[in-house]
Amino acid sequence: MLGLEDVALHFHFLRQSGRDLPTVQRIVSIPQWANELPLRLTGDEMAQDDTASDLLAWIGSDSVGRPMSDGGVTLCGSCRASRDCRLGVTREWLQDDDVSHFEVTCPRDQEGGPNVAHGGWTAGVMDEMLGHVPLLHDQMTVTATLTVNFKKPVPVERPLVARAWIDKIEGSKWFISGELLLLPTRSVLATATGIWIARDPSHFARHEKWLAEQDAVRVGEGE
Template sequence: MVDERIALCRGCRVGDRSCRFGADLFNATSPEEGVAFVQCPADFDGGPEVAHGGWIAGVFDDVLGRFLTHRGVKSVTATLSVSFLMPVPVARPLILRTRVLSREGRRITMAGALRLEGEHQDRATAEGVWVERRPDHFERHRAQMSADRPDTP
């Protein structure tokens, strides 16, 4: 078992901020799997003491993509499908497990499962495809967005 600490993403490394998704503790347990210890902040509730579905989808996207980044793969999310199985409580310790399912060329299929610490049943699961970025990825996006802007006087 590998115990490799995974660092915060670029957005949360600025200043003294902690992870905006509550995923401050993240370990790679093998080259294909990882585990993040997360906690939904209380202000991300979608109902009384229940995590908002957007937070759940966001934390899956962040943690699964971050796992690839720290494995040396710079990628962007192509698809993400989340299954909401049970309510996810806010302000309680959660475990999010990541796993690489397959890799075909630049496309990597990932899966994740979120459960309350100490429980043995998943509260939410996700599966998605990440695409390894080409070196000019962001330049192509900027050019496209500039072309899409209407001219303003």
């Protein structure tokens, strides 16, 4: 059964996507904070947004009305303050062939070996880009599995591009693959495949509730 917080966040999701409100609105009082959650934010709007650090504002915006950089890149909670993707993704877009495209550069502070990216950066940026494929289709998801094949060392501070596409969708599961390429030769540096699970905007609120329950158990055991 949905709690009030679930209903409120779902209401915000419907409001920002332009859909009609459900019948439940007539029997449940929607709290004022749900009406005040920000819609899609870009550029200077993020700098002026007073709720940038508010957890519920970020939850609501990471689905359809998501915060974006000036290059159209969906921003996570920690990247929102700087208005840039800290992993180095500078542009993302969905083409007519349903393939998602990305422009990315590995920052120097992600260097592992001499002048090459740390493997953790490669895995992280592949998770980021493949995970944005559902977002480009207005669906929030979370990562379930990710397999990365490291083909070549990834140079830092060099222009790279990536492609990602949907292999199939089964219920709530999105099967997605992609590749990271070096410019201008388009040599393959890494490939990845994984499964992402569709979630509604109240997903993170449910996690916070679960985490609080875990903390209560720990306190109860005297730890």
